[in-house]
Amino acid sequence: MAGRARAGARGRARGAPRRRRRVGGRLQRAALPVRAGGRGLSGASRALMRSTTVNVALVGLGYWGANLLRTFGKTPGARIAALCDQEEQQLARSGEAHAGARCVTDYAKVLATAAVDAVVLATPPASHHVLALAALRAGKHVWVEKPLALTAAQGRELVEAARAGGRLLFVDETFLYDPLVGEMKRLVDRGVLGQLYHLSFERLGMGRIRRDSNVWWNSAPHDLAILLHLVPRRVVRARLHEHAHLRPGIADMAVCDLELEDGISAHLYLSWLHPEKTASVTVVGSERMLRYEGRFEKRTLTLYDYTLDTDDRHGNLVPVRQFAATAWTPEPSGGPSSGPRTGRRIAAVVLGTVLLALLVSYAGLAPVLARFRILGWAAPLILVPYIVINVLDTSGWRCTLPAGARIPFSSLYLVRMAGEAVNSMTPTAAVGGEPVKAHLLRAFGVSGSDALASVVIARTALIASQSAFVLVGLAALFDRLERHVAGAVWVALLLVVGAGFTLLLVRLQRRGPVSTVWRWTRRLIPRSAVVARLEARAAAIDARLADFYRIERRAFLRATLWHFAAWLVGVLEVKLFMTLLGEQISLRDALIVEALSQPIRAVALVIPGGLGAQEVGGVALCSFLGIPEAAGVALWLLKRARELVFDAVGLVYLTCRTAMQTRRAEL
Known part of the structure; x- marks a missing residue:
């Protein structure tokens, strides 16, 4: 061989x-x-x-x-x-x-x-x-x-x-068309690495175990093509060791050592039995080293400058330049399309701020400030209910994680805060922070597919509990209006609609929705390398979703109940805020305010955090219930203030985790 x-x-x-x-x-x-x-x-x-x-x-x-x-x-x-x-x-x-x-x-x-x-x-x-x-x-x-x-x-x-x-x-030889491989060739040919010493290749993963080929003929041609493209020299000696663990006569692991002209060596490690997929190339020169990560989210090219201590016992590697994966992006982040998107975001924030200012002006600045003076030193108490709400929501999310996940509750709490901060501060229909949560979970040993599946399931449970909570608030409103018959009809009708919608969401998640989206995306963008690399991940997410709803149905019910309890604590929060502001309202009215404000916020999807629109709708609802406008404005400003505090904590945590991961990657 x-x-x-x-x-x-x-x-x-x-x-x-x-x-x-x-x-x-x-x-x-x-x-x-x-x-x-x-x-x-x-x-x-x-x-x-x-x-x-x-x-x-x-x-x-x-x-x-x-x-x-x-x-x-x-x-x-x-x-x-x-x-x-x-x-x-x-x-x-x-x-x-x-x-x-x-x-x-x-x-x-x-x-x-x-x-x-x-x-x-x-x-x-x-x-x-x-x-x-x-x-x-x-x-x-x-x-x-x-x-x-x-x-x-x-x-x-x-x-x-x-x-x-x-x-x-x-x-x-598909990898020879990767722009990053082209950049590697340019750096090698220019002599940026100095005298070439060694090239190391790894192509690993749990791939398809084939019957008509082995791991060498399936994977080695990629690496040999890259090797001879970078270093077009004659191979003078080769040693190949193959191992067949799964099928007799069909190698699933292979290790090859090559010696090329001019004293350059190369090493290839290929395996179909490895927990993580990777395709990497390391080129070692006398002055610098080059590292290529060629699969999935790791698609990067990094140039390292290194020095050796005078006693030749220790070496320090310092990354001096990195070629990001934006080589695959058709349009850079600062391209023509980024301007309009940024402009729309700014316009949405400005519109929300104007609405908020008009609302305060309409209610009167002096009466609103008078309500805040009543609050006085009790202001820190406004944070207590939201802490409890986040604890309950984090408990609900925890129910959707794999049984083997071992994440400290405090860390899961902070991860959720970071994601919710992104949800609040971006016009992404309160889902833009969900990928952030999934990404942060990977630092605690949760796979990307399990993490994304968990946020999808948790969001579904949150929607189900929110729908039930809004129905309870609607029932309270009809009771206050003494329209019991009409209320019963509407609540029953909406209950059927809400239950049907939840069941539809669950059914869709059991039928491979992520793979379906991937296939449609693949049809729309057939040549996208990024989309092509997501096929296995899409299948893994769908498998986790199907297994959860088939095996862990009670976990979904527990998650829904935890979230519903969080909504009920929101009622107590409204009651507490109004009491601190010197306005006494009943629990029923607090329930109506908290429950019926949810659809109001949902309508303002294009404005980050529903800024302005949430306050206008909330004050209108308070006025409908007979609550003074100044008290209503003060209530919603307090809710906005405590949201900003928690968002700030979440963003600080997100920044720290990102910086930590960056430092680890550099080391």
Whole structure:
């Protein structure tokens, strides 16, 4: 096996990077990114690049073949002319979306189709050589998934066949098109790292355990392509160790050590049995080091400057420059679209502030200040009910976390405050802070999928309890108006609607909503690498949601009851505030104020925290109940003040956690 790895590396080191640079740019404009098998391009190859449409035959419609089919189907200048697969059902399903394509199970019929210009091979690695060679000899251009072949001799035969027939032969090494890999190449070629010493590659995760390939042929071509792209030198020695733990004869772990010319060494560690997915490259030079994280949210490139103590016993690594993942973002944060969004946010805040000022002016500044003077030294008491409310809501959220999660209650309390601060201070319909909560939970050992699922479930329980609470407040209002019959009818009707809405939310969450959103997003943005990397996470979130509602139904009920208790404490808060302001109201009126103010705030989604709109609606509700306007204004200003205090604490915690995580990442 070591001999095959050594020979294959030599064959690819001589030609692959040079050919990619030679024709890659022109072929992207031709909408079929293939590369020449030899040094020059034949007339047929040039004609293909000048043509407006390339007729493609896709062979192999499995996991990766289906992705290629979607991509080619949406690529301008490419037309799906034929589909080939041994599975007739898969062939029929794929053919439905491409009515003009010829669907066959016999590969020979594909090669005999004159209309086919190029063949795309997404078949098991062992078949690449035979199928690609037949296509080249039939006069077709060939796009083949990695690896090109399983031996260097087979690879050379394909290259010679492409050269002899004047056809294009392309191996789909996707990572070579990553802008961050391009930046790595630029830094290495400029000598920024100094003399090159070593390259280390890790490609790990719990991937699909395949039957038709092993971890080496499935993963190593990516890293070898990057290696020989960065360091185009001949491999002089290779040692490969493989381990098959799950299926006899199919390696699921592999470790390879390579020695290249000029004394450069390389190490590859590949595994299908690893708890976290990662794809990293470390390049060590005499002056600097370069670190590439190539999967999911870790997609970054970092340059390190390092020095060694004079006694050569200790080394200090200091990051001096980082290339953020914004290389994948079509439009930078300061781009044209950020201005209008920022302007709308500012306009919303200004509108809310104006509404608040008009409200205070309408009620009279002097009467409002007089109410605050009555409050006096008892002002700190306004924070007590909200502390209790947050404790109850945090207890409700805790019910939705995985059973194995061990998070101190105080930390969970602060995480929730940080998320709610973001909810209050951004016009995101009170959900913008939920991803923040999920992100902060990861520091306590909760996976990203479990954390996001927990905030979705907790938000659902909160909505259910809020709906019930509003119904109780509505019943209290009808009782106060002595409209008992009408009240009973309306409450019963809204109870049915609220219960149905909650059941609908739960049902949707049990039917894979995140994966559904991912699929629709993938259709809208088919070429987005960020969206493509989220598929596994979407499936994990859906699995957690389904398991929770199937196994932990009582936990959802407990969460709803905790949140409902928090709403009831909000009634006591209104009663306490009015008492401190010198206005006595009944618990029924306090219930009406607290319950019916919830829909008012929900309407003001576009204004951060409902600023102004919440106060105007709340004061109008108080006036309807006979509460003096000055007392109503003072009540809602107090509620706003205690909200700002808690939001400030949450933002401080968020800032501290973010700074801590940044320092850890730098170390």
